[in-house]
Amino acid sequence: MSKILYYNPIDLDKYERIKKIAAKRGIEIIEVGKDHINYKVGYLLALDGFDSEQANISYEDDFDFDFALFDDFTNEELFGLIDELRENQAAVSHKAGVTPNNIKWTLGELLTENDKEAKAMGLINKINALVEKNAAYKEKYGEDPKIKEIIDEINAYFASAEIFELDLAKGLYLKLLDETIRVEKDHE
16 A cells, blocks of 8 residues: 655645545555654554664754655656645655665654755756856846856866765855846846
């Protein structure tokens, strides 16, 4: 049976829509909260081979977001569910699928990694939006040397970065944002 391990339902109206959609599709929801942070994901999903032993880990993050972990879905089922959630204004931004590795992690470890990934993807989307905006400005106003230099730096970073460093990428984004604002003011 497909399951959703659902952490910290913040928007209760949205959570009710999620539960209704899950019930219609025969999906079990396992609700967990902050008191489950140090349990292994496999235990929380009631998978064989996981006991109730808790890790003794403290986390820097408060995990003040909701999160859905999808277990035992085919790709088609999962994408269909995600589409239906989105159509019903019940999308969850922090989400993941079960893997052989993440079932061995504590819920806190999984939330930490997922939050890093969500922040990284959000930042990458913001960078891409600024790059696209500056491509339009280049067509309209000509190439700006400072913008070109920063975009070249961004492209070099993403082409060579083995490990994504959020702070470094954020610094590149802020440099590009500052120069984009300058270009906009110059052409008001």
